[in-house]
Amino acid sequence: MEREKTKSELINFVRTIQRPDCPLDDIDGDLSLVKSGLIDSLALLQIISYLEQTYGIDFREKGVDPADLASVNAILELIERESGA
């Protein structure tokens, strides 16, 4: 239940930074956000800021593994890991 809520919030956020011509509804949870053209590569910065602000993840300490931001499902797993869920 919690995962679904987190996912829905994450998708709502991605909707605010996505390219206008790429239908988010059709994106599979495992599809690469950048490679699919859904977001610009530098928009990953906005996802990092979202995760910092919403879930308090401090990337300055540990850096970012690019694989953790590759897809919606990868980000969800990162959130769960970092929040000890």
Added chain:
Amino acid sequence: MFFDSQPGAITELLTGRSLASREIISRTAGRTARFQTAGLCRGDRVFVQYGNKPEFFVDLLAVWYSGASLVPIDSRLTAYEVENLARAVAPRFMLTDSPADAAILSGLTALGVQVIDTRDWDDRHFPSAFPMRCQTYLDDEALILFTSGSTGIPKGVVHTHRSLRARWFSLREALGIEAHHRTLCLLPTHFGHGLICNSLFPWLAGQHLVIAPPFSTTALMQLGAVIDEHKITFLSSVPSMWGLALKASKPPLGKTLRRVHCGSAPLSAHLWRQIQQWSGTNEVFNAYGITETGSWVAGTSVAGFVPEDGLVGVPWGAVIKILKSADAGAPFDVDLQCRAEEPGYIWLNTPALMRGYHAQPELTDQVISGGWFFTGDIGVADQRGWLYLKGREREEINKGGMKIYPADIDAVAERFDRTREVCAFALEDPLYGQSLAMAIVLQDDADATVRELHAWMKVHLADYKVPLHWYRVESLPRNSRGKVSRKDVAAFCAQRLPLDLQTILKAK
């Protein structure tokens, strides 16, 4: 042909694949023989659709050895744009390393351009020693770099071997080569900054080049580790890259990094200091350059500089003058020189100046007067003679260091049959510095028309050039002389809401 006795090694960051200097020379010889067999002659031009990999650099040397010139093409361009550029410079070959887009293939074939998928070329049977005397002559055309006009009249900056060497000698004189011993290039190689200065300057002087895909987010998010693993001593950059690197990557720990350049877009003092702190070196130079001058032509390589907004520093192989005049048609008049601290137009005199714009003598005459180049930038020199940039008069949109010319966007949108008027302009953008917007007057209010125009733009323009913010307006604002100014249109649209493109496009 090499700036020194031999080129350096190249490592491809993505795969870890390395080519030693000897292997590069041997492969270049084989590739030269291959080009010769295929009919490449002195004076020919070759489009290359791939970059940022060892093969690109081998092919560049082989093209030069054959006496031809190289035209690096952004792989994201549409068939329409590639054809338009090909029509302008009539290349003999286009080299590609992936299955050619059918539309590009048929368009180029119709123009008599031979498209070669170099993956099909097995050079093992070709000699590993050069098959002929090097055909390179100093005043021959070496590179054409397109800076605008992918949809209209292309503006191709022509550099000769002489102008390129002048740039590299100047840089060596101003900066030395030691700090560039192991250089990382994260910038695209169809771009003067990435190709001429970040890559070729160190590599042709025998230094080791580590080449990454352009603006690779994977590399940026692990930049500190990349620097440590490859013992990088130097890298160049554009400001927009640093947002991601500073946020996502831990700093390098190995203390190998000696110098960082940042250019192609304004660098704020705040970001500048952050890069210094992250990289562990004070030698973070703001590098000022223009494709027409072989890129880097000035920078902050002065002892004890402190980051300041707009600070560019001192010339690298150039004389810089600030003049009151922007008129390249009038004789260059030194009496028009501004005093210290007085703003004016930046003019440059450098032996690295381009030969001119390809097949556009009138356009060339608009920017070159008596060997002096009119940059279109506004600046001041302080009492020490240090240059500060204060603004730009050139009509370009700088999206994360990539220059987009709004006239190229207008030219495509105007050709859509239901467009009455259009004006592309820049919007401030927190990620990219600037992003692209467009005010459009259409014949009707139907969302379907917007969708069709969007599809039209996608066919004719590379993705990154399609504006993200569209303003549908009744008419464009005009000044008292009836002219449309992009600044006025931007101010006009700032009072309005953009179209909800996401919803409109989704409804299809």
